[in-house]
Amino acid sequence: MKTLYLFFNSLLLMIYIGQASAQTVLTGRVIDQKGHALPGANVFLRGTYDGANTDSSGAFRFTTSRKDTTTLQVSYIGYEPFVQKITAGQTAPLTIRLTEMANELNTVVITAGSFEASDEKRMTMLKPMDIVTTAGAGADITAVMNLLPGTQRVGEQEGLFVRGGSNAEAKVVIDGMIVQNPYFSSLPDVQSRGRFQPFMFKGTSFSTGGYSAQYGQALSSVLLLNTADQSQNNGLSLSLNMASAAVSYDHATDKSSVSATGYYGNLKPLFALVPQTIDWTSVPEFAGSSLTYRLKASKTGMLKFYGMYSDSRLGMNFRDPSSENNFTALKQRNRNFFTTSTYTDSWANGRWLLNSGLSYSYDTDATTFDAQDFGRSIQRLQGRIVLTRLLANNNSILFGAEAHAITLSNAVQNVNYSLNDNYSAVFVESQTYLGRSLAVQVGLRGEHTSAIGRFNLAPRVSLAYKTGLYSQVSLAYGQFYQTPDYRYLYRNTSLGFERADHLILNYQIIKNKRTFRVETFYKNYVQLVREFTGQAGSASRYDANPYRFPWGRTDNSGNGYAQGFDVFWRDQKTVKGLDYWITYSYVDTKRLFQQYTVAATPTFISNHNISLITKRYFEKISTSVGLTYTISSGRPYYNPNRSDADFLTDRTPFVNNLSFSASHVTKIKRNLVVIYAAVDNILDTRNVFTYRYTPDGKTRYAVGPQSYRSFFVGGMIMLSKKAKVNVNEL
Structure with a gap:
């Protein structure tokens, strides 16, 4: 949430x-x-x-x-x-x-479809500090990614919506391991946030398409997060704000470090000050803990472990388009456990590299709708190993494999469904330099899933040409497969993989702390799952209830396309102390999938998205401030009073939001103190994300944010008199 x-x-x-x-x-x-x-x-x-x-x-x-x-x-x-x-x-x-190596070449880096942060071979575009200080994003990694080009801002749903893709088409990967539940539990018409905080990670790579053969099961994009190798903290920290209290302890030595955090939160104080559009019957309450351990096992080996547990509960009456009285009572308790461990090493003077990992996650929702059981649980155990061989002339080749054991269960109106899936993949990828300015990356990924008994081969290829000392052009093509939503597989395991083909052309120049990037793309969707309810009449077959369970007959006859372009400009140089970036994204897309009776633009699509993000640090008063302004064009919504020919042709109004954040650093008895504040939707704009209709089609109601204009204040203290702030990191 x-x-x-x-x-x-x-x-x-x-x-x-x-x-x-x-x-x-x-x-x-x-x-x-x-x-x-x-x-x-x-x-x-x-x-x-x-x-x-x-x-x-x-x-x-x-x-x-x-x-x-x-x-x-x-x-x-x-x-x-x-x-x-x-x-x-x-x-x-x-x-x-x-000194330039003899027989070596000045190289390019293949970047089509990717935005990098703190990657070893590329320019830093977004650091953890960027994520924390971006107004309107709430220090949420995925919320900041939604301010980058190629993404959609869908206010009533969690996740990443990338270049015409739904949130189910984007995966979050930590140290190579797929995160099964990267967001807090979904609630009707409430945007849940990500579970992970930015400073866990040393690097953030967001691919908007055409990504490496090392990853799969995502038709649109992957968000790659690499955990930090070492904590530099030592000591105890306390935090208190309008919603929660937390304590954290960190200890680091030359070879190892450990970090532990515990927290408790209750949103009652916040809701007392910030009016809500939701009827909360039980105010959200949550608690949890996390533990991180890192060990330099040898001169070249690094072992990392991360584990977290959270427990939350809430109750609400939500607007239900399928209910005769328009409201349904919901109660939910979520328990989530996630742990991952990785080991990396190298030998033969760094010519061989090893990356391996093991992860386990468990997530369960005890959920009732009007006392009917809609509970669900999912477990995922996965292992992964990647070997990379560095060759002469900067060339390289890698081999890898991964395996997943997934167990799911879902109750629907007190009827229980379950499914087991054993998913495995092998992949190979090479990078070759064919001249001073040309690089080629070729990969092949093979996947098998037991749930549908299918196998696929997905080729990937990328090329990059260096056009100048700071600029290059990149081209990427690839085939990407994804197992259908498990909700469909509960009733039909004869479905095949869904597929999307990506073609991306990119130009970028990075010079003097300024970045300009423009990218155009085309995606072709085939084998998408369609559902046929069997009701008479085309329009009457569509059920706009977003919480419905798919009961109808299903097959892979769906298809679609998405095309468009993105522009990104960032300037950290022109005005001293000022950092700003501007993004614009255009997407044109139509699909025939799910219950759609004709090919149409999906309800989560805005054709135009604009973001302006500004940040300024005032050194004399030790204060950082930020402003974010976003504009999104209207999205399609279902109007049951339209004919088949006008299916999903209605549009919501434009959505715009102006947000502000600030933080001030000071000391109390030589202990470091931070006070921070944020205001979301300063202009109090009555944004509408979508419209829904009552069952008779006569009454329409708007779905918007859970609060229109909101504010938030808090503070923390670090109980270490040696703690200082590096101004250059703010």
């Missing part, structure tokens, strides 16, 4: 303050023999976790607790490694010149 961000925002602020603990700062610049900047070079202190990647001007900056003589190492594809003894306590900027 969206308001759960109130708790997590405080935790995030608490965590980033600890991670920004200022120690000795090493700065410098990495250039080639001609004095040209080398963006994306990896700079680090050997034998530690201290380091950074260079920005577009070749500059780097990072902190370290080392004071003695240590070894600075710099690596960059196509250049000889640089190694030099330095005194870590020095403060003078370093200038490092790299």
Whole structure:
């Protein structure tokens, strides 16, 4: 649920303050023999976790607790490694010149369809700090991704809606492992938020299509999250806001670290101050904990473990289009457990790389609609292993396999359904450089699922051509398969995979802390699941109730397309201290799927989406402020009074939202304190996400946010007198 961000925002602020603990700062610049900047070079202190990647001007900056003589190492594809003894306590900027390898080429990076953050080989576009300080996103990773080009903002549903795809077509992956339940439990007409906070991760890669053969089971996109290798925090932190209280403890040594968090929340104080559009019969209440452990098992090996548990309960009367009195009573208790462990290593002087993982998740909803059982549960056990061989001339090839055991159960009006699925996949992918400016990535993925007894082969190919020192053009094509929604498989296991083919053309230039990117795409959908209710008359077959269970006959005769383009501009240079970005996305799409009687634009589609995000840090008063303004064109909605020819032709009004956030850093008795505030929908716009009709079709009602204009305040204290804030990280 969206308001759960109130708790997590405080935790995030608490965590980033600890991670920004200022120690000795090493700065410098990495250039080639001609004095040209080398963006994306990896700079680090050997034998530690201290380091950074260079920005577009070749500059780097990072902190370290080392004071003695240590070894600075710099690596960059196509250049000889640089190694030099330095005194870590020095403060003078370093200038490092790299020499181009003999027989090596200046390389490009294949980027079609991807937005990277903190990736080792690419420019940083969105860091964890960007996510935390973006107004209107509530420090939620997926909410910020919805402000990037190619995405849709669907206010009454959780998840990522990418380039004409539904939220079921996007997967969240942590350290290569699929997250079965990345969002808090769905509620009718309420947008639930993601379960994970940004500072768990060192990198965020959001693919809007054409993604690697390493991943599957997503027709539209994957959000790849890589957990941090080390915590730099030490000490106890306390947090309190209008919705929750939390305590966190972190301890780190040279080789290991452990982080533990416990929290309790109750939204009653918030709801007393912020009017709700929902009739809550039991105010949401939640509690949980998490534990993270990292161990440097050897000189090159890293073991990471993460586990979390949460328990929440609530009750509400929601607007139900299938109910005669228009309302249905809902009660829900959710229990969620997720754990993942990974081990990475390398040998033969780094020419062989190993990535392996094991994960288990369990999620259950004890849900009743008017006392009828609609409970559900799902378990997923998965294992994964990837071996990468680095070859001469920057070429590489990787091999991998994964296996999943999935168990599902679902009650529908007191009738129980269950399903077991054993899913497995193998994949291979190579990256080859064919010249100074041309790179090709070719992959093949094979998948099998026991639930439908089907196997597929999905080819993927990407090309990139370097058009200048800071610019390139990329092209990507691929086939992507996904097992049908398990709700369909409860009644029909003879269905086949759904499929989407992607074609993407991209141009981008990154220079002087400015990024410009434009991308055009085409997606072709085939083998989509259709449902036939068997009722007479085309229009009468469609049931607009979003909570319905599919009872009708199903097959794979559906199809569709999505096409459009995205534009992204980010500027961190022109005005000192000001960071802003602008995105625009256009999508044209139609589908014949689910209950649709004719091909039509789906109800979750806005043809036009615009975002303007601005941030400014005022150093003299230790305060950061941000503004976010979004505009989305109207979405289709079902009007039962229209004829078959006008199916889903009605549109909602435009949706716009202006949000504000601010945080102030101070000290009380040498303990670091952060006070923060946020206001959502400053203009109090009465946004409408969709319309629904009563069963007789005579009365229409609007579905909007659970609160129109809302505000939120809170604070945290870090009980460590050594804690400091690195202004450059804000």
